[in-house]
Amino acid sequence: MTFDVDVLEADIVWLRPGAPARVRIPAFGEQWLSGRVANVNPRVEQDLGTGRATILIDNHDRTLMSGLFTFVELEIRRLDNRLAVPVDAVLLRQGKELVFRIEDGRAMWTYVVTGSRSGDRVEIVQGLDDGDRVAVSGHFALAHEAPVAITRENATPAHAIESAEVGTWNARLAH
Numbered sequence: 001m002t003f004d005v006d007v008l009e010a011d012i013v014w015l016r017p018g019a020p021a022r023v024r025i026p027a028f029g030e031q032w033l034s035g036r037v038a039n040v041n042p043r044v045e046q047d048l049g050t051g052r053a054t055i056l057i058d059n060h061d062r063t064l065m066s067g068l069f070t071f072v073e074l075e076i077r078r079l080d081n082r083l084a085v086p087v088d089a090v091l092l093r094q095g096k097e098l099v100f101r102i103e104d105g106r107a108m109w110t111y112v113v114t115g116s117r118s119g120d121r122v123e124i125v126q127g128l129d130d131g132d133r134v135a136v137s138g139h140f141a142l143a144h145e146a147p148v149a150i151t152r153e154n155a156t157p158a159h160a161i162e163s164a165e166v167g168t169w170n171a172r173l174a175h
Helices: none
Strands: 002-008 020-024 032-045 050-057 069-086 091-093 096-103 106-111 113-118 121-126 159-172
Touching (some): 020 050
Antiparallel strands (some): 002 050, 020 069, 069 121, 096 106, 113 121
């Protein structure tokens, strides 16, 4: 089954046929279906600032029907070997982004420069090294050099990862 989805012009310029797509149809619960971008229309609607992509998903069992509301996640572009942390690790203080890097049992206030965001991950362009541990929860009221205990829930290492920048849109299934 194919259907069209309107994609913001800032994203559609990066979208390519064959890119992975994930589709969730609320009428069928929380299950995500896999698909792919079949076509990217080269025209952008100037008044809306969107372009159109055609998505292909399997409907061999004929359970999907035209007109169903969907949520669509599309891989906009692949970012290779980027240092990334969970979005929840990054805080805004005094107008600057920071993380609490965990060092020798203490929370170290560390300013960072962030880059691309994808899902629940954000790229760290400057301020951390691969393997640095950062707090991701329970850190909103921490002070610099506050003693902390590392638990599985509140510290995670920053890692260089291959990441896909993902955007989410709404659409209705068509024929």
